[in-house]
Amino acid sequence: MSASTQPIIRRPAVSALALICAAQFVLQLDFSIVNVALPTIQKELGFAAADLQWVVTGYALTFGSLLLLGGRAGDLLGRRRLLVLGLTLFALASLTCGLALSPLMLILSRFVQGAGAAFVSPSALSLLTTTNAEGAARNRALSIWQASTAAGASAGVIAGGVLTQYLGWRAIFLVNLPIIAVLLLLIPRVIPDDKRTGRERIDVLGAVLVTASAAALMYGLSSGQQQGFGSLGTVLALVAAVLLAVVFILVERTTTAPMMPFSYFSSSTHRAAVGAILFMGAVLAAYVYFTSLYMQRVLGESALLTGLSLIPSTATVILTSTFATRRLFDRLGVKRLLFIGLTLMGVGQVWLSFMTSGGSYIVNVLPGLLLTALGIALALPTASIGATTGVDRREQGLAGGLLTASQQIGSAVGLALLATLAAARTEQTGSLAAGYGFSYLVATGIVLIAMVLVATQLNHKACQSELARQHQESVQTRTDALLHKG
The missing domain is CATH 4.10.860 (DNA Excision Repair, Uvrb; Chain A)
Known part of the structure; x- marks a missing residue:
């Protein structure tokens, strides 16, 4: 086996995958965990209404905008090194968030938290792709990765409600510390230090x-x-x-x-996959955000019950991504499964758009949540496979950065646009439910754009041929390794 094809991790891949996905789960958790705690934070720290949104957007701002830098730095400086640095920075910022005494201190800490996340996420994803050979092993790992991403975003709302109600808002940040401490202790034991891929300047x-x-x-x-x-x-x-x-x-x-070689986008599969992830990011952030608001402001539920109401969608994402997506992918391929997932997401958004002031969780919310979650569980891992297929190992950090940046920027941009449209609709009609419902209708349009992109840009035959070639190379690599050991 040559040095260029030998995986950098020889220890059990399951342990490495568990650590990598745990790190990603924490990052996504912190993107959404603050939503249900915002009213309490505003009251206790004295936030002005116009400044409160920076508690959410400050994190997304630095996370999304520094991801490409994080991906390239991981390729050139070492992925494990940057993973440890990012987690340390994230933990320190979580501590200052939990101890914040003023709005400015909390906002600045959220900026730093996002910067730490921008170093962690692409490094973790590139470690995942370089430690799992292209083919079934990597596809399975990416499915689990995306399950942890979606589960973290959904679980953030649940954890935010529970922690805020019983321990106070500071606990939503301090809860990160023991988790990251365990990760920092285990990473050197499970993930050996990887070599730099080159001496190029950043x-x-x-x-x-x-x-x-x-x-x-x-x-x-x-x-x-x-x-x-x-x-x-x-x-x-x-x-x-x-x-x-x-x-x-x-x-x-x-x-x-x-930092971003345009040769990556010469592949229509890469263009379609990254574009689809961008649009899905907007829908993923918005459906959790507006559902939380609808449950509390329209149906009058508590923050705790609002968080618990998202458990079915979280379970759907985790179970489908882990047990069903890979099997369906093997049968249907990238293009077909991605299109099916997007279709389910679109149907879910249409269902949610019919929410009313006199509605109920069982009728107006739950079916739409489950359809959207099922679509996300099928589409996100599949798009991730398309985005990383055929990428040189030296560019895996870049691909990871592009993938995660697309989702985060899509989340931030999409949520800002949909929130603006929802507010305008509410002002016109005097109904919060009408505003939220309109946002879901616009989200349906976003999903349709992604479907058109996949249908017109993603080359099914070329993509499947590349995956088949990679599978053959993976089998040959494992055979060579066994012969070498013998």
């Missing part, structure tokens, strides 16, 4: 430009939600985002060591 200018562009876009959208999209600050931020993105593209096309 594209600092590209990292600054893409981070600034994403930050300006997210700020413009969140500002538009609060101040209106015609305000001077919002317009300037959105214009700056576009200009910075153009400069970034020009720089990446001319630099010798680009």
